[in-house]
Amino acid sequence: SMLLLLLQLVRSPSLYLRHPDVLIPLKSRHSNQEEYIDRHGIHVVVGHYLGDDKPGAPGPNLTEELLNTNGFSPHPKAGAMGAPVQLGSWEGARMQLLYHINKFNLLASDRIPLNRTLPDVRKKQCQQLDFKVSTLPTSSVIIVFHNEAWSTLLRTVHSVINRSPRELLAEIILVDDSSQREFLKRPLEEHVASLPVPVRIIRSVTRTGLVRARLLGAQQARGQVLTFLDAHCEVTTGWLEPLLSPIAEDKTRVVCPIIDIIHEDTFQYVRSFELHWGAFNWNLHFRWFTLGSQQVDVRRSNITQAYKTPAMAGGLFSIDRNYFYSLGSYDNSMDIWGGENLEMSFRVWMCGGSIEIAPCSHVGHVFRKSSPYTFPGEGGVGGVLYRNLARVALVWLDDWSNFYFRMNADANKERKSVSVADRRQLRDRLNCKSFQWYLENVWPQHFFPMPDSFFGKIRHEKQAKCIQQPITGSSSQPTGPAILQDCVIEFYQPQSFVFNKKGFIMTDESVCLDVPESRTVPNPQVRLMACNEYDRQKWTYDEDTRHIVHVLSGKCLDIAGVAHPTALTLNPCEDIPSQRWTFKHDDWT
Numbered sequence: 001s002m003l004l005l006l007l008q009l010v011r012s013p014s015l016y017l018r019h020p021d022v023l024i025p026l027k028s029r030h031s032n033q034e035e036y037i038d039r040h041g042i043h044v045v046v047g048h049y050l051g052d053d054k055p056g057a058p059g060p061n062l063t064e065e066l067l068n069t070n071g072f073s074p075h076p077k078a079g080a081m082g083a084p085v086q087l088g089s090w091e092g093a094r095m096q097l098l099y100h101i102n103k104f105n106l107l108a109s110d111r112i113p114l115n116r117t118l119p120d121v122r123k124k125q126c127q128q129l130d131f132k133v134s135t136l137p138t139s140s141v142i143i144v145f146h147n148e149a150w151s152t153l154l155r156t157v158h159s160v161i162n163r164s165p166r167e168l169l170a171e172i173i174l175v176d177d178s179s180q181r182e183f184l185k186r187p188l189e190e191h192v193a194s195l196p197v198p199v200r201i202i203r204s205v206t207r208t209g210l211v212r213a214r215l216l217g218a219q220q221a222r223g224q225v226l227t228f229l230d231a232h233c234e235v236t237t238g239w240l241e242p243l244l245s246p247i248a249e250d251k252t253r254v255v256c257p258i259i260d261i262i263h264e265d266t267f268q269y270v271r272s273f274e275l276h277w278g279a280f281n282w283n284l285h286f287r288w289f290t291l292g293s294q295q296v297d298v299r300r301s302n303i304t305q306a307y308k309t310p311a312m313a314g315g316l317f318s319i320d321r322n323y324f325y326s327l328g329s330y331d332n333s334m335d336i337w338g339g340e341n342l343e344m345s346f347r348v349w350m351c352g353g354s355i356e357i358a359p360c361s362h363v364g365h366v367f368r369k370s371s372p373y374t375f376p377g378e379g380g381v382g383g384v385l386y387r388n389l390a391r392v393a394l395v396w397l398d399d400w401s402n403f404y405f406r407m408n409a410d411a412n413k414e415r416k417s418v419s420v421a422d423r424r425q426l427r428d429r430l431n432c433k434s435f436q437w438y439l440e441n442v443w444p445q446h447f448f449p450m451p452d453s454f455f456g457k458i459r460h461e462k463q464a465k466c467i468q469q470p471i472t473g474s475s476s477q478p479t480g481p482a483i484l485q486d487c488v489i490e491f492y493q494p495q496s497f498v499f500n501k502k503g504f505i506m507t508d509e510s511v512c513l514d515v516p517e518s519r520t521v522p523n524p525q526v527r528l529m530a531c532n533e534y535d536r537q538k539w540t541y542d543e544d545t546r547h548i549v550h551v552l553s554g555k556c557l558d559i560a561g562v563a564h565p566t567a568l569t570l571n572p573c574e575d576i577p578s579q580r581w582t583f584k585h586d587d588w589t
């Protein structure tokens with residue numbers, strides 16, 4: 001019956017603190033449970049599990065045997081201290097069979113105990129910090145999942161229980177976003193009932209997507225802070241205190257851990273860099289970038305302190321519960337996956353808060369190369385993602401939304417189908433700052449066009465060709481030798497450059513025109529390299545001579561010669577045609 005498709009396991013009957021904007025109460029069939037329909041028509045049942053529901057449709061070809069749940073019998077030493085799991089060569093076929101289910105090595109994950117040990121990956125100074133637990137707020141940990149594997153989901157839960165001070169952990173809330181693996185439901189409820197921390201399960205009948213699933217969890221949370229985790233994480237020693245302590249000082253700080261890597265093939269725990277922060281590219285896809293030299297200096301002055309980041313990855317963060325709601329929680333019109341991380345980042349920053357990374361908090365996450373689940377909704381994964389991103393752009397990007405839609409045909413297609421009036425109102429009501437303020441103050445190293453910078457193509461007059469970034473075909477930074485190609489008349493990302501007031505010639509993914517060998521080689525190659533704010537990436541333009549001068553060497557941008565007609569180099573400045581460049585401005589607003 002519909003009644004029990006959504007249910008929540010509670011450990012004690014009590015009154016629920018619910019956020020008022022969501023619920024229509026229903027008369028319940030059972031005296032010991034409450035039911036309601038939320039704003040999205042999701043039928044929610046809150047109460048004791050009564051165990052009389054009928055299983056729904058089974059997932060595609062997923063049998064209990066295949067997923068090894070009740071028969072889950074890990075090897076006690078596998079993956080201990082975060083070590084990679086060694087599978088036997090005879091297990092290859094089974095590994096392949098299981099891999100596609102979650103797009104990670106399920107066989108390896110199932111071999112590791114739920115309580116596996118991990119190294120303490122924190123820096124010494126972090127390990128020596130002495131948090132006064134009694135001064136910290138309590139936290140609910142909210143984990144949403146759709147068709148998550150038994151072993152990864154429960155290892156997330158166990159790691160939280162094993163490595164959090166009990167007094168800080170109000171509860172764990174698992175929100176099942178309509179998983180199809182019916183046979184896992186009862187074992188999950190039985191398993192969590194035996195745990196020493198209250199774990200509640202909320203199930204959504206319909207596939208609602210991670211934003212609305214997190215909202216379902218947040219409504220039920222009793223902790224002062226909400227801590228969100230993906231369903232395939234493992235937290236390490238001392239992870240929680242550094243997330244809560246900045247919030248104890250100031251409720252408008254939204255704090256993320258360092259996200260370490262749980263390898264998707266071996267489940268090895270790999271510590272990641274602490275000298276990164278989060279931002280995004282011209283497609284509004286989240287990216288990690290290395291900290292600029294100024295940020296590194298700030299970090300070095302106190303390496304245990306949380307540092308500011310322009311954006312969060314999205315899955316792992318702590319936020320004061322009241323602050324979460326006063327700031328408009330989430331855009332609940334966002335579907336399935338994507339965009340909510342930037343929406344929240346812009347909203348927090350532009351409306352008076354901050355997003356920070358606590359370097360003493362390390363949480364591992366299984367990063368995957370592709371998504372294991374379906375994207376219901378028109379247009380599949382692209383339709384869903386770009387409708388979400390179109391919402392982000394229309395609400396938060398001001399003039400840059402035009403730039404975004406010109407750069408992104410996929411998002412532009414969705415532009416007409418979304419309506420964001422309520423979120424625009426929220427932005428007005430909260431009196432939030434502009435996107436220009438955000439770019440200038442929160443992310444001064446950004447590579448977006450500005451009112452006072454050049455944006456467009458850089459044309460070699462004699463050859464009638466334009467500078468182009470190398471097309472690498474990979475999703476990482478497109479670095480390599482800069483080349484000259486036929487100018488494309490329309491907007492064309494690989495030929496679009498920002499030349500900003502600081503002298504950097506930059507393009508998407510934070511790559512800058514650079515000459516690494518400008519002082520060691522007579523005819524050095526001109527390249528596109530990760531922007532690093534060093535002087536060797538600075539240029540000036542002389543309107544009279546039309547020279548583009550490399551500041552550090554004082555030499556001029558030139559073509560490499562007849563033998564290399566598409567390559568660029570530096571030469572001593574001369575009044576010659578091969579050193580003449582013009583800027584073709586593109587109107588991006």
Ligand code: UD2
Pocket residue numbers: 144145146147148177207208209210213229230231232259313314315316336337338339340341365368371373
């Ligand atoms: C990252 C974030 C993720 C989210 C996403 C953008 C990290 C480590 N992860 O992608 O949290 O911000 O960017 O949206 O920062 N899920 C549902 N219902 C759905 C789809 C997903 O409950 O319809 C769950 C899923 O089971 C998982 C969580 O949402 O627990 C995040 O999804 P993901 O792991 O596919 O996202 P990820 O890590 O690629």
Ligand code: MN
Pocket residue numbers: 230231232315365366
């Ligand atoms: Mn994830």
